[in-house]
Amino acid sequence: MTQTPELEQALRGAALRVTRPRLAVLGALREHAHATTDEVLRLVRRQHPEVSHQAVYDVLRVLTGTGLVRRIEPQGSVARYEVRVGDNHHHLVCRSCGAIADVDCSVGAAPCLTPSDNRGFVVDEAEVIYWGLCRACHAAPTVLPTLDSPAERGTR
Numbered sequence: 001m002t003q004t005p006e007l008e009q010a011l012r013g014a015a016l017r018v019t020r021p022r023l024a025v026l027g028a029l030r031e032h033a034h035a036t037t038d039e040v041l042r043l044v045r046r047q048h049p050e051v052s053h054q055a056v057y058d059v060l061r062v063l064t065g066t067g068l069v070r071r072i073e074p075q076g077s078v079a080r081y082e083v084r085v086g087d088n089h090h091h092l093v094c095r096s097c098g099a100i101a102d103v104d105c106s107v108g109a110a111p112c113l114t115p116s117d118n119r120g121f122v123v124d125e126a127e128v129i130y131w132g133l134c135r136a137c138h139a140a141p142t143v144l145p146t147l148d149s150p151a152e153r154g155t156r
Contacts, residue, residue: 014066021051025059026083029069034080034091034100074100074129090128096137103130 007026008018016022021044028043029035035043041056060081063069067086073079074093084102092101106113106128113126 010068014068016062016066016068020048021055021059022063024048024051025056025063026068029081029083033082033084033102034072035082036078036080040081072100072127088125090130092130092132092134094134094137095131096133096140099134099137101134 007023007030010026011018011022024044024047025040028040032039032043037053037056037060040060041051041053044051044056060069060071064071064081068083070082070085071079072082072091074091077093077098080100082102088105090103090105092103093099113128115121115123
């Protein structure tokens with residue numbers, strides 16, 4: 001994982017102290033978009049084995065709270081984190097393997113979608129998740145489920 005002056009500057013710009021865990025988490029997310037907390041922990045521990053699970057949770061919470069990291073949680077998935085923030089992009093999610101890919105806004109600048117009736121809200125972001133099958137899952141042969149248990153097959 002790269003620890004660059006750019007990451008240090010981002011932390012200072014958000015009025016955060018520069019610490020090894022914060023730099024390591026930002027570096028991990030820079031290299032692995034849409035990582036889960038466990039994936040971030042595994043990546044951070046490659047360079048800093050002493051960093052605890054709780055420390056990673058705390059760092060992700062702080063970084064998300066300051067806007068340096070974005071948390072996404074597609075239905076049926078654990079929370080994922082990314083450092084691509086501020087551009088109101090959307091996500092493609094594979095229904096089969098859970099792969100996630102970024103996709104730019106469908107129309108214009110943030111918020112790229114406007115509700116038909118904002119009901120007095122000042123909308124600054126729209127979150128869209130497109131669901132489907134990734135290229136690999138779409139190309140994979142379909143295995144149809146059977147109602148017979150393996151022991152019952154061939155006994156009729």
